[in-house]
Amino acid sequence: MSSLQMIEAAAERLNGHARRTPLLSSPFLDEIAGRRVLVKPECLQHTGSFKFRGAWSAVSALQEDSRQRGVIAFSSGNHAQGVAMAAAKHGVAAVIVMPSDAPQLKIGNTRALGAEVVLYDRASESREEIGAALAAERGLTLIKPYDEPQVIAGQGTTGLEIAQQAAELGVTEADVLVCCGGGGLTSGIALALEGHAPGLRPRPCEPEGFDDVKRSLISGGIERNNRTSGNICDAILTPAPGQITFPILKRLCGPGLSVSEDEAMQAMSLAFNRLKIVLEPGGAVAIASALFRRDEIEGDAVIAVASGGNVDPNVFRTALERHP
Structure with a gap:
C-alpha cells in the first residue's frame, strides 16, 4: 500500500x-x-x-533483474508515454497496450519513444487480459496505470x-x-x-x-x-x-x-x-x-x-x- x-x-x-x-x-x-x-x-x-512521475517511480523501484527483462503497460496514451520514456532512460524494453481509438498523437509519440505498441479494440477486448498474457509470455513486469x-x-x-x-x-x-x-x-x-x-x-x-x-x-x-x-x-x-x-x-x-x-x-x-x-x-x-x-x-x-x-x-x- x-x-x-x-x-x-x-x-x-x-x-x-x-x-x-x-x-x-x-x-x-x-x-x-x-x-x-x-x-x-x-x-x-x-x-x-x-504520468512520467509514476512511471519513473515504478521503473526505478524494480529489482535489476526484473527491470532488465522489460516492462509492459496498458494506457490510452499518457501512461503509455510516461512508461516508454522511463523505460528508455533506464535502457529497458517497453511494450504498451493501447486502444486503437486513442489519439494518433499519443500512439505516434509512444512509438517514437522506443516502445512496442500493441493496439486493441476498447469495446470488445480487455486490455488487462492482453497485458497479462504478454507479460506471462515474455517475462515482462506489468506497470498498471493507477492501481499500483x-x-x-x-x-x-x-x-x-x-x-x-x-x-x-x-x-x-x-x-x-x-x-x-x-x-x-x-x-x-x-x-x-x-x-x-x-x-x-x-x-x-x-x-x-x-x-x-x-x-x-x-x-x-x-x-x-x-x-x-x-x-x-x-x-x-x-x-x-x-x-x-x-x-x-x-x-x-x-x-x-x-x-x-x-x-x-x-x-x-x-x-x-x-x-x-x-x-x-x-x-x-x-x-x-x-x-x-x-x-x-x-x-x-x-x-x-x-x-x-x-x-x-x-x-x-x-x-x-x-x-x-
Missing part, C-alpha cells in the same frame, strides 16, 4: 529526472472563479503529463510540490482539484497533502457521464461507469476507481466535481489564452471545475492540477474556435 514514506522515497528517485512544475495564476481566471486560482501545469512535465503502489507514490510527488508551493504563497487552506480517472494522481496527492498540508483538501474532477469516483464517494462503495468511451476527455475515462486508490480517496477526499465536454473545451481555451499552456480535454477538467463550479467550492483560493497536454491538434483548434 502506498504511503507518505513511499512518496518521499519516490521524490528522491525522481530528483533530477522529473520537472518541478510551478503554480501559475491569472487575474482573469480569478475573476471567473470568484476566488484566487492557482494552476499546477503538469502538462509541462516530461511526455506532456504527470509505486505509481501512486510517483504521482504523489505532485502533492509534495503543491504543499510547499502553496505554503510559499501563503495558501494553507484550499480545495485542490485533480483530474481523476482511476485515481492514481488524486490518491497520491491526497496522501502527500495529508502529511504535509492537511489544510489542503483534494477533490476529484471528472467528465459528466463518467463520474464513477464522484458517485463512489457518495455511495461509499466502488461504482462503475456504464461505458468507457464516447467522451472527449479520453485521458481520464476508466471503468471504475481502483481497488487500491478508492480507499485512499474515500478517506481523504472531499466531494467529487464533474463538468461537461464543452466546459472542458472552454477551460482549454482559457488556459491557453490566460496562462499560455496547452491542455487536452481530460487535463482541463480540474480548471473547468474551478471556473464553472464555483458555488460547489469554498474558501478564498482553489488549486487546480492541469494534468496533461497531449491534445490532438484538431481538438485543440476546435476548442479555440468554439471559445475564442
Whole structure:
C-alpha cells in the first residue's frame, strides 16, 4: 500500500529526472472563479503529463533483474508515454497496450519513444487480459496505470510540490482539484497533502457521464461507469476507481466535481489564452471545475492540477474556435 514514506522515497528517485512544475495564476481566471486560482501545469512535465512521475517511480523501484527483462503497460496514451520514456532512460524494453481509438498523437509519440505498441479494440477486448498474457509470455513486469503502489507514490510527488508551493504563497487552506480517472494522481496527492498540508483538501474532477469516483464517494462503495468511451476527455475515462486508490480517496477526499465536454473545451481555451499552456480535454477538467463550479467550492483560493497536454491538434483548434 502506498504511503507518505513511499512518496518521499519516490521524490528522491525522481530528483533530477522529473520537472518541478510551478503554480501559475491569472487575474482573469480569478475573476471567473470568484476566488484566487492557482494552476499546477503538469502538462509541462516530461511526455506532456504527470504520468512520467509514476512511471519513473515504478521503473526505478524494480529489482535489476526484473527491470532488465522489460516492462509492459496498458494506457490510452499518457501512461503509455510516461512508461516508454522511463523505460528508455533506464535502457529497458517497453511494450504498451493501447486502444486503437486513442489519439494518433499519443500512439505516434509512444512509438517514437522506443516502445512496442500493441493496439486493441476498447469495446470488445480487455486490455488487462492482453497485458497479462504478454507479460506471462515474455517475462515482462506489468506497470498498471493507477492501481499500483509505486505509481501512486510517483504521482504523489505532485502533492509534495503543491504543499510547499502553496505554503510559499501563503495558501494553507484550499480545495485542490485533480483530474481523476482511476485515481492514481488524486490518491497520491491526497496522501502527500495529508502529511504535509492537511489544510489542503483534494477533490476529484471528472467528465459528466463518467463520474464513477464522484458517485463512489457518495455511495461509499466502488461504482462503475456504464461505458468507457464516447467522451472527449479520453485521458481520464476508466471503468471504475481502483481497488487500491478508492480507499485512499474515500478517506481523504472531499466531494467529487464533474463538468461537461464543452466546459472542458472552454477551460482549454482559457488556459491557453490566460496562462499560455496547452491542455487536452481530460487535463482541463480540474480548471473547468474551478471556473464553472464555483458555488460547489469554498474558501478564498482553489488549486487546480492541469494534468496533461497531449491534445490532438484538431481538438485543440476546435476548442479555440468554439471559445475564442
